[in-house]
Amino acid sequence: MTFHPAMPYGTPDWHKSARKLADEGPPFEFTPENRRKLDEILTRYPADRRRSALLPALYLVQDQQGYVSGHAMTHVAEIIGCSRADVEDVVSYYVMFFTKPVGRHVLGVCRTLSCALNGAERLTEAIAGKLGIAPGETDPTGEFTLIEMECLGACDRAPVIMVNNEYWHECQGADDVDRLLETLRTRGVAGLTGCHHVKEK
């Protein structure tokens, strides 16, 4: 069946739907500190709306473990008071949750128009070439994961890279890649440019 007569809807090539099951991972429990943080976050929402704290809870999981495993989803579901399926539904929707272990530095290169017009394709190719990986992969040393992001909201500083979901690196050309990788290896995220607005402080 197809709602557009010309399209071969339902054939494997043209049908996108797919369900990936989460890795269970090691046993998971929040550290007392993260649990305290979550309890504070829960006070921001009405008492009968604990599910509003689901995204913040998942960020805490990721801070603690680097990615969101099946066991962590079960733990979060128990604390929030929803089903594991509810949590899985959310984790699988939002791009900022990793469902398997990632490198020490996750390089999220913006690929959308304004960055692309300023060399983002070349930048991604250069990083991929240096690390010998394709977007979505982690290099063999476990140091870097390369992913492509959609517009990061800093198009005046194109091309932009977001590292580990939190740190920014702006105006990156393909020629800057050697230095960037070396800086991250030796100095970590402290070597990034940060957001230029922060620097104006």
Add this chain to the structure above:
Amino acid sequence: MRLAEPVLTAHVTEPNAHTLERYLEWGGYQAMLKALAQAPGEVIETVKQSGLRGRGGAGFPTGMKWGFVPKDVARPKYLCVNADESEPGTFKDHLLMERNPHLLFEGSVIACHSIGAKVAYIYIRGEFYHVQRVLEAELAKAYAEGYLGKNIRGTGVDCDIYVHRGAGAYEAGEESALLESLEGKRAQPRLRPPFPAVVGLYGCPTIINNVETIANVPLIFEKGPEWFASIGPEKNSGPKLYCISGHVARPGVYETSMDVTLRELVYDFAGGMKDGRALKAIIPGGSSVNVLTPDALDAQASFDGLVKAGSMLGSAAMMVMDETTDMVWLAANLTHFYKHESCGKCTPCREGSDWMYKVLQKILRGEGQLRDIDLLLSIADQIGGKTLCPFGDAEIAPVVSTIQHFRHEYEHYIREGRSLVPRAPWRGSGSLAHAH
């Protein structure tokens, strides 16, 4: 009247512009105290008089929206500030929040007072973690000085503001999907009616406004609604932030009024084209609006002016392309965005974006057929207006408008198997040509 000097961004390049101390030096929070002394109905009336229209994309009159909140219900009411800022090309709320956060808090308290809300959530996109830290640090200071919280500065008004971080989803910026996301679910739109002003967050009356919209509110009370209404063209009043990016010499956020033309924005504000190359196309309001050609340069960059020119002001995100840009590639780049971000709820949008992307890829590979152009238009026709939220209309804009203005480029690709435009130096080699 042209805006004489920046007001939203007057101090953003000064040291510590984001701090409460500096904000108070510049007269901060006085507008809020003025507004809190008025009855809620009066506040709404003042905002209506100013003519303020929403800066999130649709240009809906703000005072009118606030007036839709029912007054006689016992349920709590909420304000949700839309800080999702994910429309490609848009980065103005980013600047406002990072460099002028107290203006947003001040406007939020006024908005809450007008609709009878005691809580505001600032829903910020997940990628803006560095901005969230600024907001939370400054919120703490505002609480400590009594500008937020219980009995604000002795006025008897209570208002709490919380920052809620999303996790990477363009659709979370759509107002009903934002509410779903804030409730801890997938960011997927709701069927309307009922509209959020009546049944919104947790089933309660809720107003959703863009960051820039709310940031304008204190100015209305500080300088008066007549002043606000006098800035820019009629029905398109007040200061406006424009985000200019792409092939321009000085990309950035520029503040002026909506009597400005596209030509002034590109050539005066943004310093003209980079490296002296010729202008080929402008997307004036974020990737969800139609592409324009240099013919439209004299159009007024206002809500109404850009509709007249065949596009929209949207989020005022101008993406500027020079002559080295392959417009079929451009359509594919943006369609990749939409196919990646489609929330999956409505079949036409979910499947259609993927189909359009695959057809575009086929053309880019040199395997297209002339009937693929009509196929693209026919798929687009099956998507536009057939989805729960305007995402469907947004995702067809790049495809339909590039075919409208640059059909010869599509035809050349199909006939010759390659682009009419020589491969630009800023393009990659295509070694990662993705199948995803």
